[in-house]
Amino acid sequence: MDEEQVLRRRAKAGYVEVHPTDSALVVFYEVEAEIIAEHGGSILADRTLCQKQIRVPALTPKTDVAALAQRILSKCKYIMPSQLGEVEQLLAFLQQRNRASGHNVQAAERAESKRQMLVQAADKEQARLADIDDYIEMLYDDTKSKIRGTALILQLVRSPENLAELTHNETMLGALARVMREDGLKSPQLTTNIVSIFFFFSSYSEFHPVVSHFKIGATCVKIVEQEMERYTMWQRAIDKRRRKLEKGELTEQEQLLYVALHLLLNLAEDTQTEIKMVRKGLVPQLVTLLDRMNYEFLTLVVTFLKKLSVFEENTAVMIEHDIVTKLAKFVPHECEPLQTTSLRLLLNLSCKPELRKRMIDVGLLPRLSQLLDEPEVQLGLLVTLLYNLSLDEDTLPLFGATETIPSVMRLILTSEAEYVEVEPVALAINLAKSYRNAKIMCEGSGLKLLLKRGLRVRDPVLLKLVRTLCQHEQTKELLLDFIDPLGKEIQACHQDADMLVELVGILAQLDIENFNFEALVTEYDLIPLMRDILQPGVAEDDLVLEVVILVGTILSDPACAPLVAQSGLVEIFIELLKQKQEDDEIVLQIVFVWNKLLFYTSTRRVVLQHSRAVSYLLDLMHDTNDVIRKVVAGALDIVAECDEHWAAEIRIKQFQFHNGIWLDMVLGEPDQNALDDVDLYEQEHEHDDDFEARRHGLRLDDEGT
Template sequence: MAAQDELESYQLKKKIFPGPIDVHPTENAIIVNYTAQAAILGENGQPVAGDKKTCQKVIRIKSLNPNSNISSMAQGIIEKCKLIHPSRANEVEQLLYYLQKRNANADDSDKAWLKKQLDDSRVSDEARESEIMIAQNEPSSLSQIETYIEGLYEEIKEKIHSTRCILQLAKIPENMPTLVANESLMSALSRVLREDGRRSMELVTNIIYIFFCFSNFSEFHPVITANKVGDMCLRIADQELTRFNLLVQDIQKFEERVSFHLLLNLAEDLNIEVKMIKRDIIKYLIEMLDRNTPELLLLIVTFLKKLSVFQENKDQMLKYSTKLLDKLETLIQSEHQGLQGLSLRLILNLSHDHQFRDLFIKRNFVSKLVNGLSKKNYLMVTLQLLYQLSIDQENRECSDFAEAIPHILRMILEYKGDRVNLEIMALGINITTVYEYSRIIVEENGLKFLLKRALKTRDPLLFKMLRNMCEHDDISIKMRFLDGIDEMMVLLLNSADNPDLMVEILGVLGNLNIPDFDWGKLAASYNLLDYLAAIITKSLRGTVEISESIGQGVEENDDILLQAIIVLGTMANDENIAPMVAQTSILKILVNTMMKVIDYLIDLLYDRNVEIRKVCDAALSIIGEIDEEWDRKLRRQKFTWHNSEWIKIMTQQEPTDLIEESAVILGPQTSLNLSQDMYDTKREYRSHSYIDSDDEDDDEKPEIGGSNALLYGPM
């Protein structure tokens, strides 16, 4: 099964590190100090947990006398003891020579007394060492499980021995169902962890390892939860953090434990994750970020990254943002590549929140990220991060983005293929909305090469970047585009199958409001007016009679229609264009377009959104000011709608509720506000403000709608 393969991927690795060599204080012996280190390796070969122990080996020398051959004896010792490297032969010879001299000069009575004192201590130490070695080497067996459970009710030494045996069993996937099914075992382990957690670090480590093994399999999570192991792991973390300043050594041991790894596995269940959040686990995780153990930091950052995808957890992290950003600032500059990459992805998750984006900008994270653009490792996540930080216009103007411009230009111009990577272009498009950055690109001769590549590759995103640059009110930048105006026109006329490209090229043309530019010559050379007429006609098919040949090959697209009209507006600055426009069908098309817009504005005049009603009312008022006929139609339209709404209200509610309801429907600022006269005791509807005073026989006609309609029926 997959879970079994996952556990089997964990391997135990042992290493021996030789240490100093010294003489025994009383005997003819040499003491070899060494360090034994064991580590559990994960799937990626990185240690997830381990332990280290300082040991000694005593080499007794029975035949040492004043006539012994020191060199030959030293060589024999090195050959028999693999802990001593041959390069240390001289050191062994010196120790043997010292022993030889000590034996000759030592006082027998003093020597006997010292030997007795040390022997008593040695017996005790050797007995303790023997117990530990026996426990480490003793094979564990499921048949002895009841014995191990009984040991959990004895003293600390027996509890350590029992938990070590149980841990050996728990590392074998086939044993897990049997162990988990033993309620007495699970209960005893959780009790010992709860009651004796402060008494022995080794005991705590063994028990947490056991539950960690179970936590790698989702089906065993309920057992861990039922025994409140996650809660106790949080308590242990809190306990160790509190004792940090006093017990540095204990904290270092704690860093090698797997408490947080166990909690990370349990957090797969969102309900358990919520409980962890309530216990303020985010605070503990952030506190742990100042540790120096890469394996522990990898685990903590992974945990924070998992939690950061939820809004509530992100808000918790925002409470501790000062500490968090201090530590992340260090981690993204770490030489440990895995840790650096995870930290960048955590920052990427946080950057989706505007408050965090503002903090990253203030803390100069942009400059630190830009430094990473010259490295291949984590280039994409760095680009994504810079894009996220450039989303907000005010942040986009941060001067640190200027440092990214040479990198962006290099990546675009050297990119292999027609379409530049999306992350690169997204960042380039954002920063070119800032005039200062566009100015830098032009000064570095970047515009020329960008335009050349855009014309060659037909990349819409690259044209969008160029379009941003020519939107700035700098004629010198706009003039640079005239060098490629003919190539752009040819590309535009041959891009009927690429609407995205058409929008961007038309956008560039619409921004070229350059004084004294001969738009008439350009229009004549490329039949530009007919091309724009075809675009507008195609979009308005059915509202005007058009020529099929003109509209052929042009796709319907509102964005294209808008840009085509903008280009016409820009061309209108050239007085030579007017006679050419008169010879085309554009004027008729535009008039029909305006008629279509008026209908659309009238529909939106009654929208529920107050701001939309304001804009539409203002636009229709302008139309009414320049055309008396439309003014009369619009006022009648307003009256008709208002009258129907009034009748609807009158048939449903009492008069006392009408004022409030009318305010909801019409909005406080709309030009359709009701007159207070509508709510007098006779409930007469006075509509003179909506009816043209020039209408014939207006005073002689009975009122339409209102109270008359209700009381007397239609006239």
């Protein structure tokens, strides 16, 4: 005979947190269920993490927080007496948050509105789990009884500890699903009750299979479609002045849509389920719902759209329905959750260039700039969105007409952290690419403060901003006052590759006429440092590139040419060119340095005596990269004028190249497009060695940067 068993449940107090949006506390606790055998041992144990919300919508600056905390402890059995101080602190924080918003009454109304969205008022009678069979019987009676029965079941599912047991009641779930399908159009209240019941099940991922089994998701999609059609009919009747839309009708419909969409959002955790919803046309319906006025309802709709926007197919549908124009009215907005969620959706959408352009067209840029000074806005989110908008070169000058630049500079220079947050600095770097913006940043002591802070804390990101600011001809001279600290810092940071990249890059910007580079190189002993960095395998490519550029810059001073020629850098460049032949940037800068050395009589012979240097120039003569070919052509012209032997070799190479083109035209009848210089060069493979054959020939822009 089976031994007698007893089911025992125990609730363990957990911790308390403030609700992220509502004026409420959230209590987390654990429910432990055990099956106790007759001999006293535990046969099976199950633990479930549950939560309970304690709403305090009437919390005002005059509320006695200590008394309210005592009252909450007396009412809630899941909070221990020892947590009294913690509850008081949380209530004080909640009180301060409400006061900071400046909309205490509105916030309380919104919280109550959201609560009403999720639950319908049941009869005054208290539901009991033991009477569940009676409630199921009501589902087979008239509409009034069905409403009463569903309201009582709704009371039960609001308690998380009841959900596990109710999921095993297939009779109840099946009856609810049937009534929802058959009688949904007859009574909005009945439909709202049933959808709310399944919503509470959908709030926990482990119950999603139960909800999906009864096809509640598909039914909710149909409900949304039907309610949208009903609203359209209402609007048509209003336009024809046949009827007046009652406030209660719209509120009732939005309550139903709210719980239906919230249920679908929960089920959309599964990607396949989400795809099914999209195929049924959910995206355009959600975009249309952005015209509603209820803040809590709009926040849910925008949240759903944000989740869907990660897929390009959904974004394409949003573009068709001009979603940016609809979202623009929520920035700025008095409802902070709606504003924040809208910014998150805009951030997702800003990854597409056409949507960034649309955001500019509808005037979002000045609105976003104004939010930078708002105390409650999420700066990281806002700055990242502005950063995305700054990716388009045509947009950069528009930032100068807003408050973005002063606000970003203030964020950078007043940051209390040792290292400034990356987001505002990254935005500033993008903005500094425009001279108009760079001029605003450098006004007053802007550049000086940035450079002083960057050197003091050794922040390479700030120094990158300084380097970008000084890339304009009109701002380069501002660096002249900081040569000494820059030179000293290079020597002090010779082991810090990130700092060296930026410091060397800043000095490489100093291509200023009549600047004494010889004094700079000599005083700070830069030649040995550059030689050490350029040794094969010592430094990363980005640092190597900046050092090569710096060598080209200091060669603007004729007095520096002998120093470079005697330093052994030419031999290093030959080896470097062999190793980095697939990197067009490094190849271009090395050829530029050789061009400078060939230009000066005192150093020309140093290059010419290295046959491999000239041979590499010959191989690069017909490179697929326009900029490299132009620089090489200038260098070879100087070689041909100064050395008859190499002049003859250059003429032979040119003849072979052009003769090969002529033969291809005669024998192969190439397409007319092949006559273009770039395409002709791409056909050339007749080189003495395989140096050029191993190069990719990546194309640079006209400036070679």
